[in-house]
Amino acid sequence: MATTGSTAKRTPVDSFVWALGTIVVVVYALVPIVWLVSLSLKPADKLNDGKFFSGSPTMENYRTIFKDPQFKHALVNSIGIALIATVLAVVLAMFAAYAIVRLEFPGKKLVLSGALAIAMFPPVAIIGPLFNMWRALHLFDTWAGLIIPYMTFTLPLAIWTLSAFFREIPWDLDKAARVDGATPFQAFRQVIAPLAAPGVFTSAILVFIFAWNDFLFAASLTSTNRARTVPAAIAFFTGSSQFDFPAGSIAAASVVVTIPIIVMVLIFQRRIVAGLTSGAVKG
């Protein structure tokens, strides 16, 4: 019969179109990744054979990149910088979002729209001045030199996501806990924090991905192994000769940097359960 809503029964034609659409999207999204993986497993002489599976897969490329001290340093830098930036941004954003949701203060709208304005600001526009400033302040090529811009550019996003989540928390629970004998801190720790956790994890993932993937700041504000992160380091890979493009190593490195992101999303997606707060109130 006529299908008016998404809940209505699908006709065979509908199902076919849906299945086709799904396949197209999945293939479109996965082919580059499969290709990357296959490339990273190819021996150097078969890199350009144009085949997906050329037989005799080898871990040679992975061995190469992990033998390269530059890559190991970059991996440590990436993990350290991204984690610290994430923690700082999320903690600061939590305070800001809490104030925005719970308190009335002059300039509240200004803070929110200011945050949005910063989020829309093109990072490339400040790279030049930042480069000079960082050199003057001795922040060039240090962890802090990257953590600060990452934090700044992700804070607005984190504040917006967190205040959206915080708005959903039934704040009567906070009052209930206080009446039940809890101190303000106990109420936060035992009642509000568990309910806010999904929002915190969501924004943490977003911030982490931004910091982890960033190339622009990493390439412009670092010069050595001290602070260079993986995306920037990959650009500095060299092949066995000057004219040899290190496609295999780049592919292997790309696969390696993708893994932490996948692991993080897999771990935290179980925590990001929508509707965790349902059941607190009738509705």
Next chain:
Amino acid sequence: MSEIVLDKLTKRYGDGYEAVKGADFTVADGEFFILVGPSGCGKSTLLNMIVGLEDITSGELRVDDEVINDVDPKDRNMAMVFQSYAIYPHMTVRDNIAFPLKIKKVPKEEIAKRVDEAAELLELTEHLDRKPVHLSGGQRQRVAMGRAIVREPAAFLMDEPLSNLDAKLRVQMRTVLARLQQRLGTTTVYVTHDQTEAMTLGDRVAVMRRGEVQQVGTPKELYNDPANLFVAGFIGSPAMNLLPAELDGGTVKLPMVDVELPADIRERIGDRASGRHLIAGIRPEHFEDAALVGDPDAPGVTFKAPIDVIEWMGAELYVHFTVEGSAHEELRELAEDLETVGLGPTDEAQIVARLDIHSEAKEGQDTELWLDTRKVLLFDADSGENLTREAAAPATADGS
């Protein structure tokens, strides 16, 4: 177990709005005390002041002679049931009920024992290990109750705990609540905007309007001897009929009939009514079908009423009719406050009368009705004061 004294409590919010104005009464130890009034009259605000969630702007709040204005809510040892229940969604029913005890660091075995007792009392035993999401409205409501009663608090404070339930469950839970309170004997302050709930549950009731306490008394006192027009109109269902009236000597001129007042009522009014606009209040049950008046000696008058609607309720019969008479300004304001449907055209008054079930009244026909003249109340239309009031002091709130 404690007595709560509200000594001229006032609450002014940050924006300058006075939500509670000089609330002044005492809740006796072990009493089931009700705060009732239309939406926005400051009931929740007053309750939150008692429990410590809102600051007190001025006045004193005493529990057992100790001023607790500035005591933190956690140290007041009062348990609150919220309108939204405010159950912790990430905890099981057991953990929810145990929460206040865990915070107080009560020993584990003691907690288990008290939670089990509370659960049994509220018939929640089989749901103890479930999460609130899967519970029905009534069950959630009982979890919220459970969290309050495990603590053995000094007082229960409840903010419209039944208003989210459907009608049938509400009546059921009302009985459960009344029994529970009787059994525990804990001082209880209960907020509702439903006058039926107030009348059936309360030992005493405080009626509030626009931040002011209008009258404090037992349900009977409020019903039979309201302090003013507002209380008269608010308490009772169907509501008291309010009509414009004129007093001429000992005779009250109502739109449909002149009524000779009995001597004692005339005495009570004295000369306070002279030169004032008056409003007469008559409860539906003080009318009767003239043919069916039980007591022939009862003083009354009869008149013809053009019945337009009849509601047969099985055990009782309500007839509606309209009389002419301009509604006073005060009546219209009152209707707004009481959230009634309105008084209809301004030069008419709708009257409801409850008749004996054997009445022969028919829709669209004139019927001879009888009115008990002893039960006519007269109000000053401007101040709202009940001029026929029995209680000696015509104060708006009677202290304790």
